[in-house]
Amino acid sequence: MNEKTMGVYVHIPFCTTRCDYCDFYSTEGLGAPQQGQYVSSLLHEWECYAACGIRNDWRIETLYIGGGTPTVLVPAHLERLLDGLMERFETSHLQEFTVEANPGTLTEEKLKILRDHGCDRLSLGVQSFDPFYLKWLGRSHDVQAVYDSWAMARRMGWDNLSLDLMYGLQDQTLDHWRQTLQQAIELQPEHLSLYQLNIEPGTPMAERVARGEAHTVDEETARQQYLLAREVLLAAGYGHYEISNYAKPGKHSRHNTLYWKNQEYVGMGAGASGYINRVRYTNHKDLTLYTRMIKRNRVPRAFEETIDRELQKKETILLGLRLTEGVDKKAYQQCFGRSLEEDFGAVIRKHEAQGLMENREDTLRLTLEGLLLSNEILLDFF
Template sequence: MALGLYLHIPFCPQKCHYCDFVSYPMAEAELVEIFLQALAREMELYSRSGRLHEKKLASLYFGGGTPTCLTAGQLVWLLENCRHFLPWSDEIEVTVEANPGTLNREKLQALRENGVNRLSLGAQSFDAMLLEAMGRKHRPEDIREAVSLAREAGFDNLSLDLIYGLPGQTLDQWEETLCQAVSLQPEHLSVYGLILEPNTLWGQLVEEGKLLPADDELALTMYNFARVYLHRAGYEHYEISNFARPGFHSKHNCRYWLNQDYLGLGPAASSWCGGKRWTNFAGLAEYISRLQRNLRPVAEETELDLQEEMVETVLLGLRLLRGIDLQAFCQRFGMELFAVFPEAVRRFTDLGLLEEDGGYLRLTAKGLPLANFVWQEFV
């Protein structure tokens, strides 16, 4: 049985102005080491618990935070612990998220030599003024340098993250960012619309009337522009926010969208396995304290009933451009999707937002920008 593993490394050089993820400014060396010991202990607890019996890792993803805030030695140590406690499949995809300013030749070579075969760079923009406004520490030239070093180290599966709908961002700036990104020839691009959360600096500034958010219509124009631009550049649009060269879909993220089993370790990490979902404590102190007492650091655990699992499978599956495999849905749940959700399917098919094609139910081109509206009907 296959399993995806997510490791949350909560440290960052600094908090970006839009970031809503659980992350903390890079801590003192002693605290980082204590955290790493706790993370390894969590791996060991699951390895010995029997919960992962006969499961092999099909994907491993280091996220954060900024995993590459850690030293090369610390990252290699974590990889070694993953291998020791959790068996890897032969075709495993191992991804590490990185910020351009936290990479060097030694670190990249160490990652590549120890099994990391995919790098996800948080480029976000190629406009220096926008990067500064976002609170990013890197510059456009740092992105290009990081890509060059990654290629030298042997990485042939590289992804760039980009953000559109930034305050003050113009369509011309967005086009230039896409142009610069494509010129680096990454195998994969993730294109995210900015969401301003209230507990972020930018969210607070908008609430106080001190920052003007991007116009919704302009943000939609930017999204549609990216779809056309990246298609012409040879990228397949395979998920609402993701584009890839043939053969370079993110295997790990596809596990989420197919509602397959995954294990999340680290503060605030979530897991879905065997019909149960659980989430770890977000606070670093609570997370470490429980593991030092050999306790799972789980804050909340829920068992989903059949209807809830079917709903989640539909919501996640509709994120994929190919849509939901209707035969696989029936095999998994013993019921036809159209029989479970007849009214929602009929309504959105009549509106031209959903379509059945080749055994898949998917959002139409008209339905993609209205995905949130469609999803609500299935809940």
Template sequence: MRSRGEPVAGLALYLHIPFCARKCRYCAFVSHPLAGGGAGKALVRDYLRALRREINTAASLAGRRVLASIYFGGGTPTLLDPSDLVSLLEMIREHFDWSDEIEITVEANPGTVSADGLRLLRDAGVNRLSIGAQSFNQEELELLGRIHGAAEIYSAFYAAREAGFDNLSLDLIYGIPGQTPAGWRAVLEEAVALHPEHLSVYGLSLEEGTPLAEEVAGGRLQACPEETQVAMWEITGSFLKGAGYERYEIANFALPGRQCRHNLTYWLNRPYLGIGAAAHGYFNGIRYANHGDLKRYIEDSLRGRLPRAREEHQTPEQERTDTVIMGLRLTRGLSRSAFRRRFGYPFEDVFGEQLAVLEQEGLMGENDEFIYLTERGRLLANYVLAHFV
């Protein structure tokens, strides 16, 4: 029997839809605001052709593999016509077998979904929706450059429920300039009142080159103080635990049995295919990244070439490091037995010294089966994980 929280056996597939209505002011991801009129439609048409060609190419290399999860990320996948997403799913079905328990997620932004479109996705097999709420506070949403208000979050959520989705996730951001612990708690209260099955909660990262980071660097905006962010982190864990959500990964919370199977593939360092501009993948011992430049991606893909910006054959040491760093992000930690099966020796043979030091500092713990971060260790995760690089 599959353990609770384990992904279904099989391959994961990620598809990147890089288009958005407007670039958010904190966003450093590869995303392209979609121009109106014929130029925008032509770009979408060419990109979808390139995606289909890459699916063909990837399928021929992967063989007739069973898919355990499919994830449409972005950008804003729901900016496309729902029929385009359905068409992609139909093509994927032609090239891969699907697990009976397959999880199919589409990221959705409030203001870009309709009741009819959501029903079309649900009827096509999409069974999980990840809604990019980020906040319920209007001033915070405007500061982040979101295209929606709180009303659109509610509309999208209720429309998804009416369309038959019983697995909904909300993305939230804390540490926004001007945000207070009390204000953050109010955001959590509004989110939990909707009863989503899953919540992803991220601290705001001020990425170089983004408008928000430039305003902070120029003194026009004050970053959220570190001690305030720590207080918000602590509020998040205690409040969501009290509401019945389990923190199963550093930034992710779920009701029992509702962990995101697709993301568990990443954290368990299992193989997955990444398709689309700027998509990353890990397959047959190779980590790769596709071109982020749309023109280059489309040209390479339509010519039948793998649209790779880089490929790296993983050494056993790199695989081991990635397995440890990703596995320790899980609340339960890294499985001793799984590590030994994968690498042929105990964890302590390589990392015993680091474990002893970090346990002494109160940042890590262990039991018969798992090696894990303590609550304080999760707060200082970057410091802890650097010991295993």
């Protein structure tokens, strides 16, 4: 049997309230009946892949339930979702099962449901330990909720916890950022994701910035914050394995690494993206449209693009260079029948000469300076 290794991403587009900076697809304040209907649609979406001839012998190795905030689902619907997924998947190959959670939405009852269904990794959206910044960002929780959720998860047996932090916040000093990192390290997370605040058009934060009521730090401060985080976390025993991600040995995110290695994955749910059989797709965001298509046994795609070989090469570089280990040159040659130098020699030489890239015998990777300028460099491959 020729099984294809896959990851599965399940999107839960509900949040307690909307954060001011967020442009992810999610809806606030939906009640239990709408949640129930959505869970039914999600489970039916899996059947649609078979009905439409897309699904065959998938070997599911990672499962990631993200959002939105998956843990806003009421216990009954959370349980029905997980029961349904476990019934549908062959779970014996599952190596990692992550659920995103926000402080204040976790209860012992929900954690027990997650644990009983095999969830072995939680990713907690902490963002800051400072009440001022939590309010400034429009987060729905306070600092105490962070500590309470964290302690509850540990007490209930999780030994693989990740937390998200944000930097580049209005007037945030290096000392403040260092203190935030120390507060995070004191919790002894196995994994950290650090994101610079970007002002996304159309968000309440963008409106506040336009009105002069909010601002972010300047480029140089953001750069120093990035370098400081790396220094502090390396000293605390974390490996820097991706532009924005750090982990204790063996605790990197397997699911996200699958994205960076340009492997295929199923994206389920309203607004979710996936990559199956060399087709990248995004599902309808509109819940009504999403549900209607599934009721008709159709995959609920709003957009799809077939990735030809040339684009696949570029995506392999674009994603692979996000990893600090870089792109495996031998694997590239085996996959495409040509060397990286044959395909991208001029761009590689240009960035190598500027000290932004290292072209080693086995790997091509960004230097630290290159990681800081990754957005500009990666665009050069297109």
